[in-house]
Amino acid sequence: MSLSSIEGSKKSELSLLNYELNRAQAIAKIGSWSWDSIKGKITWSKELYHIYGLDHRLPAPDYLNHLKLYSLESRKILDRAVKIAIKDGKPYQVQLQLFNISNGIKWVIGNGEVVRNSKGKVVGQRGTIQDITKQKNLEDKILHSSALIESLLDSTPDIIFFKNLNGVYLGCNTSFAEFIGKTKDKIIGKTDHDLFSMEIADTFRKYDKAVLKLNKPNHNEEWITYPDGRKILIDTLKTPYYGPNKEKIGILGISRDITEHKKLEYEVNNNLKQQKFLAEISVELNQYASFDVVLNDVLKKLAIFTNASRSYIFEDSIDGKSTSNTYEYCAKGVKPQIDNLKNIKYTFIPAFLKGFEEDGIIQSNDVSKMSKDLRAILEPQGIKSILLLPLFIGSRRLGFFGLDITEKNRDWKIDEIHLLKIISNSVSSIYARKEVDSIKSEFISVASHQLKTPLAGIKWMSNLLLDGKIKKTIDQQNEYIKDINYSNERMIKLVSNLLYVSSIESGYKFKIVKKKNNIAKIVDQILLYNKQLSGNKKIKIIESESISKKLILNIDGNKIRQVIDNLITNAIKYSKENGIIEIDCGYKKGEIVFKIKDNGIGIPKEQQNKIFEKFYRADNATKNDPMGTGLGLYITKLMVEAHGGKLWFESKENKGATFYFSLPI
């Protein structure tokens, strides 16, 4: 083999080596360079040209020119690294960014080191440049997407966490961190036993294991408390999660605060239940059963619906000074109290009246914290929580309506109170209906009795007149006829009163026909008619001079006769024996005022505001005259008012009453 052929083969060997090196560099995207500082020669591999996007047939640029291929920031980084390497003699590695119009942006890793000769003197540098643009882009993408996932997890109000199979937290979102009250880094790596109480942690762990064993997602609802004491209801979905090879890695949990949702759901459900209940009660109240049956049924339904131990009604006495338990329902095992709670004087329980007046309601979840007077009556009954509402007809209190809880303390919910208000109104209204019914039936019985008395008078007096067996003088016969006439007048008065009321009920208004009338004449006639009645009681009637003077007024004579007659008859009826009645009149500011005064039984104070009501009769009036209709004053007032006048009175029980009426002149 010739020298030249050896050289040639060596050459071809070298070029093969060079070729393979180039290929390897191209595959690895690594270019290399060297700088001989003695010869001042820079050598670049072919791949390096390729990475920089330069033509490899050109000479390699010097250090400063080559720096221009980098971004400004990277130039500084590289220059600093090179200088340090020269100074310290240590190799460097930096990540750099390339800018090239034809190549765009590239990321490279630059490695470099100082080259020394055998004596240790620096004779140059060498290094590699690796194109990592692809990896770098991928890495960026991964970073970007994990940041996206993290922000996503953090942006949801739901609590998200993941643990490994041993229950160690691998990650969580900020909601979870907030729930725990610690930062994420203090949570990751910990277990439930580090973060929660033993009891809660055990429950969580047990639940986790169950989910892992079942190998499918599972829901769970539970109440939890925040570190700040806030209580919420959470719904947690736990599910096993898997690695790329479908291997179970751990458990993933998503918890959602469903407190508001549950509350709403509860409210909607409750509303529906309440509506259904109210509908039932309203059917109950309107059915044609007896009052007692209806009330007992309503109390029972209410106690069952509200889960109360007792439900009951108290009715006040007529004077409103005391109250009695009249209806009661007790749940199973609760001791009835109805027989122990009769005629309780309000003076013993002032807080009741005060409570009803101030708030219109008395409620307590803890009776032991109520005022002394209330505790004294409620605690012996074993009541722990109580709710009371007054019952009213108009402004008149009938009594109250209540619920007791005996087994434990209980808060009254707003919707419960609202419900009870509605029912107490309904109960009040059936009381009102009962009163109207009893007034009506009482009226019918009184009216028929009233009508029959003068009818019997006419019948019996005519019997006497016609009875041939009983002898009578002409005077006696005349007397009987007068009695018949009187009874007849009484009937006419009564019938016209009844007709007045019935026509007023159907909207009729009095027609006033005014004529000149002599008042003294009217009064004398009335006194004559009532002579027998007043005579029996030995009542003295004093007419003032102003009456007996010939007083002529422009009035509807029939109506004013009825007014004066009603007032005088009342005065006689409610006078005691040997009583005195004064009748007087006088002018005052363009009016004439009449006064009828007696010293009889008077009107009880608490009933004074009711005596002009239709059919109403004061207690002592009923006792004194059992068969009045309760229409006289009602009609009298309407007649005076139809004249443009007024009717009023002053009275004290057992001292008498003075009625006044005025007529405009």
Place this chain on the structure above:
Amino acid sequence: MDKPKKIIVIEDDPILSKALNIELAGNGFDVVSSENGEKGLCVVLAEHPDLILLDLVMPKMDGMTMLEKLRENTWGRTVPVIILTNLSSADEKRNKDITKLEPTYYFMKTEIRLEELVEKIKEKLKML
């Protein structure tokens, strides 16, 4: 001639009381009147009449109360009492209460003529 039978009329309406008085006196009875239950009870217990005519609706003391008290008295337990009223007999509770007090009759004033009443009294007192 026999001593006249004594009847006490307890009635608050003056005209009705008067009519009963005249009719009974005209039929030879000895009649005493009283205008309410309270007075009537005193008179009855003092006079021990042969029969009592009793109204129900009266002031001070009504007829029912008076009759209850009368029946508590040894003498009063058996004396014949005729109730004369205008209260309708539709009230079942009242009817029961009245029955317990054993009146001889219960008459509606508007439904009975005076002659009829006298006849019933005479029948009861075995005067016919």
